[in-house]
Amino acid sequence: CGESRNDPILRSFDGMRYPFQLAGEFVLAQTKGLDIQVRYQPISNTASFTSVLALRYDKHVVTFKAGSNSVWIDREVHDLDINAPHLVTKNLAIVLEGNKFAVLAGRQRLYVAVHSSRLDVRVQPAPGSQGEWKGLLGNYNGDSGDLSTREGKVIDIRDDEVRRKQYGDSWRLSQAESFLPYVDDQTTETFTDRSHPTSSFKLSDLDDKKFQELAALCKKNGVSGSAALHGCIYDLGASGDMSLASTYANSLPVLGVLETADTGGEVAVRVPATVAAGGTLPVFWFGPAKARKKLTLRDDKGKVVSRTSIGRKSPRTWLAPTTAGTYTLELDAGGTKASTKLVVEPITVSLEAPKAVDGAATVEVTIKGAEQSNGYVGLLPPKQSNLKKRLTTWRASRSGKVSINAPARAGTYTLVFTVRGSNGERVLATRPLEVSAARATVEHSAAVEAGAFIELEINGPRARGDVVALFAGKDLVARLDAGRTPPKLRAPAITGTYKLRYIANAADGKAVLAESVLKVTPASASIDAPDTVAGGAPFEVELKGPLRSGDLLALLPPGQEALSKSVIRRPAVARTTLRAPYEPGTYQLHYVLADSRRLGKTIARRTLRVTPGAKRPKATDRPGAVPIDGKLPNLDLKGAQLKGFGSSKVERVVFKVPKSVEARSLLQIKMDVTGKIGLGDFIEIALKGSKKPAFRVPAMSAQFPVPMPDKPGTYELRYVALIDLRTKATKVVTTSVVQVTPGAKITVKSPSTAAAGRRFEVTVTGTPGMGTLILIVKPEVKT
Incomplete structure (x- = not known):
């Protein structure tokens, strides 16, 4: 994906990130059939924002403006319903989700986030379009280092002067090519300011106090993650507009991290002033890009807690220590050193879970107080405290909830919550868990006919991963998810005596909780x-x-x-x-x-x-190129001329179809043909008097059933012959009137409740038709 976001920072299709704070109108991205243009307007002497974005596709222009959830289509304003697709053409659709627009232009996708003062945009190229793009987002050829001017000259994007004059100016819009909106006497020159930005900005320009102030403001507004925090601090520092921090929660997701510019001999390191024990720590560094860099973390007594090397990207994500206290973080860049203080705050964690559970059952564990930590829930066997002896470990989710499978064996186990940091792993909370012995039963008939479905009645944990399995000796023959509803398993076709087992996916390993014998008797036909x-x-x-x-x-x-x-x-x-x-x-x-x-x-x-009987027909002797036994005859195309090749030789067609059919049903077309069917002949059905067909199929495929329209009415079934392949001239050979009646009302029956993640049966009556879907959505979602 390529993107333009914030003030703005651009990311090419091939992954190169670079600042582009110029003012004016530019070609953001361009490929065959799709053009995307942007207007960047200054907000300070160092930054600019995307105020307008327009795209042209299928001869239509779609425009987005900062501060507005409306969209302009061919200069007409439209207010879209939330989550309701708006079709401009069959290949161009727009969907509004909150403050974000999703645009489908053919096989390309665009995502536009609208803020009060700016737009953020992401462009997702169509698969297989490598090398077919140009503009500020690059050519999408897999090489991140070959950004080039409009004339094709590859430039060094890290050079500010080259980026502004050679590269940026080459992608400015001329008035003739611009389709951005203007009012009164405005032109593209109205928004062009080649002197902007008048000064440049780097994170290293911020002193430690200002850095901590901006970092705290970003975190207060819900900004998390190294790349997002980097972008937020950079934008606040470059623009001076502190209100921008609140827009990050509704922005597009951040992709990757920024490439760090070479700051020469200057070396500095910055981190947020505080971090939770075991939490994720973004480390911002500045220094010579090519120098070998090493981070060292020391406690308040100067003892080395952890040490790591860092690459060329900033910020570097690291794990904070698991022990609270004041630490010193040192950066060594080729012998030049810098340091900063880090306060690791303690966290208080508690575990909520049932006191006692049945063996192998699902246990819901809630973690309180671990939102900012890198935590894990583990299960220790009875009388065991060594973390290496844990039966299993689950990563704590952001919701603070974890579902685990209990052990099958009875005993008093211990739930433990640990955090992993740069100085190892530490236990922060424990809770006893009393487990009773696991039990299960599987009831079924003693014998079943080969190939028949075995009706099962399952009583047991039915936890995630539990199965009911059928064995012939040691060989697994069939298995079924134990939680499936209704529980039905198909018997093997081979007769004999089998073992049916309930196998629990317990924390202490797979456990057979029930076993019974099943006899499979012969089936006759x-x-x-x-x-x-x-x-x-x-x-x-x-x-x-x-x-x-x-x-x-x-x-x-x-x-x-x-x-x-x-x-x-x-x-x-x-x-x-x-x-x-x-x-x-x-x-x-x-x-x-x-x-x-x-x-x-x-x-x-x-x-x-x-x-011996009839001879095998040739491909053009009858409707349908594939004979009944599936063998395709060879076509001798040697010496064939384009003119007349494949032209229809049909003289007369008589359709044999019913006078009326139900809407959405399948119609088997039968016909008597005099002459030979052409390769380009087709059959279509359309409302009587309409030239626009509801469907169209090749005449040679007429042996397959075709779907009827959804809308009832009087339709014409037409045989259309291709007269000349070069000119694509056609003629209607014959027509037949078909009355499409309303289809049977579609009803759907299903259980009123179902267990999460489990199967359930749905019964559909009526005439659904081809392409009909059954969707499971929340009541508030519009389909």
């Missing part, structure tokens, strides 16, 4: 079909058997037993019509019983003799 059929001819097949979901009817060629070699494969239903292969031979029809491993087992078979 029969196939009724003719003994002999001519090649290419249709024939009927009747099946008797389980006919369950997943069961298959397969036709295998001579000498083949593997299901993957089948020439026909269909779901097993009571009666179906198949078309015989064109190649003569002795084939076999198989009834394949599905099982939990999806391997399948043939439980019935019948021999089918195919005699």
Whole structure:
């Protein structure tokens, strides 16, 4: 992603960050079909803000302005509903979320955060568009060091003079190319000030007192994280506007950290005045970029607590010590040293959890007072205090809540909360946890038919990671999430005696809490079909058997037993019509019983003799290029001329479709064709008298069902022939009127409650149609 934010700091698509406090109008980013322009206006003698951003896509211009949650589309103002997509065209959509806009322009995405005095923008290029961009955000070629002028000259972006004059001026807008908004006699020159900024700003310009003042203000406004804190302190120092700190909570997320400029021989180190024990500590340093740098932390007695090397990026994120006190942080940059004081504040932590739980059950632990620490919750075995003997460890979340699985064995365990800092790990809170022995039962019928679903009644912890598993000896055959509702497991296709086990994912390891025997009995089926059929001819097949979901009817060629070699494969239903292969031979029809491993087992078979019959049709002899047995004929394109190649040879078409169909249903199009179907012929359906089709499919794909429109009405089914591939001239060969009636009302039934993270059944009635989704959203969310 590339971005322009704050005063402004730019980040190229390839990851280079650099300050760009110029004033005027510029090309931010540009690629085929999409142009993004910005207006930067001064707010002080050292900084400027993005006041206006405009993008042009699909012949439309969309404009955003600082301080306004409105959007201008082709110079007309629009107030968007929260979370409701606004479609400018089918390829250009805008969504407002709070103070942030999300824009989808084809496969490119833009995110614009609106503040009272500025805009922040992020641009996400389309996949596969490397090297196709230009502008202030770079060319997106993977090389962060090749930012170039509009003329293509690569420059050193760290050089202030080059960045301002050669680089910045080359990307300024001319009046002819600008599509930014103006009023009265304004032009792009109205906003151009080549003398800005009149002075430069660096964090090293701040003394320690001012740095601590700005850092405290940023943290008070909820700014956390090294990169965000860096940006906040920099903006406040450069602009002098202290109100900017409050805008960071609603800004775009920060990506990465800033590259540190070379400050020559000057060396300094800055940290926030206070930090919680074990908390994250951003260390800001200034000094020669190429010098080897080392940080040393000493306690109040001068003893070294921790030491680390740092790279070229500032701030460097470090962990504060776990012991409260006053420390000294030293920076050694190639022999030149600087230091600063750091106060580590104590934190008081307590753990809230049940006093007693069942073995292997889920335990909810609440951590109080650890919001600013790098904390972990662990579980120690009975009579054990060594942290290395912990059964398991969970990272404390920002919410202060952790869900853990209790041990399966009974005993008095200890919950411990620890923080990890630059001086190691320290225990801050403990709590006893009484665990009773884990128990579970799985009830089911003693015997079940092969391939059938096993109805289970599960009683047990049903914690995260628990499973009910089916074993044949030591081999796992099938398994089911123990918390799934309803709990159903499919029996294997192979008969025999199996073991069904409840396996708990306990803190002290996997534990089998219940085991029972399950007998799988044979399943039977029969196939009724003719003994002999001519090649290419249709024939009927009747099946008797389980006919369950997943069961298959397969036709295998001579000498083949593997299901993957089948020439026909269909779901097993009571009666179906198949078309015989064109190649003569002795084939076999198989009834394949599905099982939990999806391997399948043939439980019935019948021999089918195919005699010479119809010849295999060519691709253009009938609608549908792929014959019934799935083999695609070769097309000889040698010497084919563009003119007339693929042109339609259809003389007459008669549709065989019902007079009325339900909206959103699938229509199987049948037709009699005189002549040969062209490669560019298509079938479309449109409201009667309308030129705009509701859908369109290639004529050669007409053997597949096609979806009907959502809107009821009188429609025309049209066969459109391509007359000339070069000119794309077409003609309507025939039409047929189809009445689309309202589809059956869609209803959805589901349980009123469901356990978090568990499966539940949903029943849909009516005519949903292709592409229909079932969404789970909160009541306040608009879909």
